[in-house]
Amino acid sequence: MSTAQVAPETRLARPKRADARRNYEKILNVAREAFAEGGESTALEEIARRAGVGIGTLYRHFPSRQALLEALYVNEVEEVCRSAQQLDGADPWEALSEWFERLIGYLATKRALAGELLNYLDLDAPLFQECRTSLYAAGAPLLKRGQDAGVVRPDVEFLEVMHMVVGIAKIPTTDPGQIEHILRIALDGLRYRAEG
Amino acid sequence: MSTAQVAPETRLARPKRADARRNYEKILNVAREAFAEGGESTALEEIARRAGVGIGTLYRHFPSRQALLEALYVNEVEEVCRSAQQLDGADPWEALSEWFERLIGYLATKRALAGELLNYLDLDAPLFQECRTSLYAAGAPLLKRGQDAGVVRPDVEFLEVMHMVVGIAKIPTTDPGQIEHILRIALDGLRYRAEG
DNA sequence: AACTATATGGAGGCAGCCTCCGTTTGTCAA
DNA sequence: TTGACAAACGGAGGCTGCCTCCATATAGTT
Known part of the structure; x- marks a missing residue:
């Protein structure tokens, strides 16, 4: 990376x-x-x-076509990682959901690219290992902060959440508002609540 | 259909x-x-x-290749619809989440097929209109029952939820347990809670 | 049995993927 | 500068897969 x-x-x-x-x-x-x-x-x-x-x-x-796509993929991931660093100061929950919203928005503009790219995910390719590491380094702290602050449920892994968000971003719909709404629902499930 | x-x-x-x-x-x-x-x-x-x-x-x-895929797609959708009808009696929340779990499980076994198929979603093709109608007829009652019973948040549309679930099903991971976990998180966001 | 609408299959045209190799060009040492 | 050579270029060509077309075969009908 x-x-x-x-x-x-x-x-x-x-x-x-x-x-x-x-x-x-x-x-x-x-x-x-x-x-x-x-x-x-x-x-x-x-x-x-x-x-x-x-x-x-x-x-x-x-x-190969694959190689070209991968090279592009690396750039995408980098950009997303960078955007996480600007959110260090905010309220833990805000920071996290803001990051995901940006991520969604970002992926939306690159639907063709990012969407298709992710289908190529050969999950064990070293390239993707590397990318996952980077994403982890960028986003996991945001999640951890939320969990430490008691606003995010403790029984989730960062990569799970990432997957969920990316999955939502890839939903084929022409209405971006719908995606945002779905994201909000899903993030609600992420919030910590006393009764568990 | x-x-x-x-x-x-x-x-x-x-x-x-x-x-x-x-x-x-x-x-x-x-x-x-x-x-x-x-x-x-x-x-x-x-x-x-x-x-x-x-x-x-x-x-x-x-x-065309597309036509063949669509023909297969129709069968898949039918099967999913059928499975909704066996859940009429159960507890509203159970019925709904059970349906989604089955849906996920079903899609998992057909990952290559179902996953790729959904990428072909030409959202305005009459075929898909028809499928959406069928899915709607099969699943929307389950959602409505949950909303009427006060266990599902009222501000969601059936198709949104479907999209969310399918999006999760398509997440590329080798571990099916992870998908189930993510689904559970997302469904938690779907649950109704007093404070909104 | 003969007739015809229906269906068959594969040759062939076309397009995109990728390899190979003869030609060009940047770089560096003299 | 200039010469020499490794590095890089580019596109012809082979291959494979998509899809069309139509001469041939056959199910169903009378």
């Missing part, structure tokens, strides 16, 4: 050539756009064309 | 020929299996081959 900010090849011995790096970024950007517009099934050749590179170049950088 | 039980062609003027009907069923059965095994992306030619028919035949019965 952290490596993606510094350019992915830093981990390798030799640095990439300048043109290679440029193309890498270009493809990534174009792909993000293209997938958002035309859905995850957009032809890779179309993406290559739009990026002004040959299909061979695309494939050298991203050996 | 109702037509699908009586053989789908009843709605047309002339009845299908016997061989046609046989092939129709054969393809449907093989497709269900194949999709369950190999995921939704199984080649249609593979399915035709397994069913012992030509690809042309498959395409006459199901003019």
Whole structure:
């Protein structure tokens, strides 16, 4: 995860050539756009064309459709993690539900991307392990604070809650208000209440 | 929906020929299996081959991959609807949550199928309208009973709740216990409580 | 048995995935 | 600068899967 900010090849011995790096970024950007517009099934050749590179170049950088999607996925996750850090100060319950609301809103704008991406979840791929770790580091403290403050039920795991929220975000409906409503219902179930 | 039980062609003027009907069923059965095994992306030619028919035949019965998936979808929905009717007698809250639990369990066994199917939700397709109507007829009474009995919060719509539950069912995890747990959290949010 | 509407199956056109390799280009040392 | 070479490029081409079309076969009818 952290490596993606510094350019992915830093981990390798030799640095990439300048043109290679440029193309890498270009493809990534174009792909993000293209997938958002035309859905995850957009032809890779179309993406290559739009990026002004040959299909061979695309494939050298991203050996498969999957690889390209994963690279995008990493960016998405990063952005979500970042947004958690701005909520440190607020009321514990507010902070948590605010984060989830942002998460939902964020996923909504990227429905095609994020939604489809998550279907690729090969749950044991190291990439996703890494992402889960990052998400955990970003969001779990928010949950813990809520639990410590007694406003969140204690018998839930962070990842469970994440899954729930993401599941809700992916609900196919044209009305975003409905999703928010469903989220509110679900979060109500998360609140701690004396009678258990 | 109702037509699908009586053989789908009843709605047309002339009845299908016997061989046609046989092939129709054969393809449907093989497709269900194949999709369950190999995921939704199984080649249609593979399915035709397994069913012992030509690809042309498959395409006459199901003019597109989508059409085939939809035909399967209808069956799934029917089964779920049927299961709602066995719960008429029980305690209102029990009946509702039991239905959802069954629904989840059912979807779990058909993850590949049901999960992928729902991604095809073209929300305005008449087929889905019809399915929604059926689901509504089957499940809404359960919800209403709960609301009338004061055990379910009154500010929720049936379809919202359905979406929520299905969203949870689709969560990608290898541990089914986790899904059940998440469902329980979400249903807790559905319960009515005095303080609102 | 003959007739015809209905159904069959697979060849073939098309599109997208991915590989391979001859050509180009950035980089670096002299 | 220039030369040399590893690195990167790009697109032709093979492959597979989607779907159409139509010559052929057959169930059902008279």
